[in-house]
């Protein structure tokens with residue numbers, strides 16, 4: 001893990017920094033002395049995180065409230081960062097959400113926002129900062145994918161497809177950039193204890209305990225130190241994600257559809273509760 005002194009001259013930009021995995025990354029980088037640029041749509045929550053981290057770690061923190069699912073979101077971000085006047089050394093492209101249910105019943109507008117945030121914004125925000133990193137010969141980009149990126153996910157089909165995009169994009173950029181001094185990592189968490197499931201509207205998961213955001217961040221830092229292209233957080237998640245890759249895709253999708261059908265169609269009743277780690 002990188003020591004505090006190493007990041008004192010660095011700036012980390014984290015999207016989706018107001019809660020969950022993004023807030024944990026923001027705290028981890030603040031603890032290492034980095035300046036922060038934090039992005040999320042809900043201003044009060046974002047400012048609360050920014051003030052807490054600035055006070056606790058004595059680092060410069062900029063809260064930039066932007067809705068990245070809007071077409072103009074990435075351009076607004078570029079403008080805001082230019083006004084702040086900082087170079088971005090570390091980008092955590094984390095903001096994202098999921099929709100759940102039979103595709104033909106889901107809101108087309110909400111699915112569109114999901115694609116705009118999880119796919120379009122991730123790619124456009126990487127474009128904003130990667131060229132300067134390559135020119136400087138240094139930088140880090142962490143794109144937050146998911147174990148859902150390794151297979152089709154019935155009843156979360158748009159989410160799974162969006163995370164497959166992030167995984168593939170990141171590994172392609174990793175291969176392009178590794179000899180140019182820029183580290184690119186696809187971070188693939190499995191079910192993690194955040195607001196994600198509240199936003200999805202379901203407490204169901206494939207079983208097992210939820211991982212903590214600190215475990216997810218630690219997995220990312222280890223993977224960066226090792227120069228990995230991607231990392232799956234958690235041994236069980238690693239095994240299940242890789243097992244699905246050994247089987248025909250159609251078969252995996254059919255099995256997953258059966259497992260998720262009851263919870264998906266009946267919404268919450270009957271869904272297996274995820275296990276939270278004892279406090």
Ligand SMILES: NC(=O)c1ccc[n+]([C@@H]2O[C@H](COP(=O)([O-])OP(=O)(O)OC[C@H]3O[C@@H](n4cnc5c(N)ncnc54)[C@H](OP(=O)(O)O)[C@@H]3O)[C@@H](O)[C@H]2O)c1
Pocket residue numbers: 015016017018019020021022039040041042043045066067068069070094095096097098117144145146147188189190191192193194195196197199
């Ligand atoms: N938790 C899991 O089980 C899990 C597993 C695999 C991958 N992931 C991925 O991890 C990433 C972080 O999710 P999380 O689990 O930490 O969930 P979370 O607690 O719901 O955090 C999501 C973050 O994204 C922000 N966000 C939502 N819509 C946005 C928008 N339109 N523009 C900018 N920011 C927006 C949220 O801000 P507001 O609070 O203001 O809306 C929040 O800060 C996502 O990409 C998710 O797909 C999560």
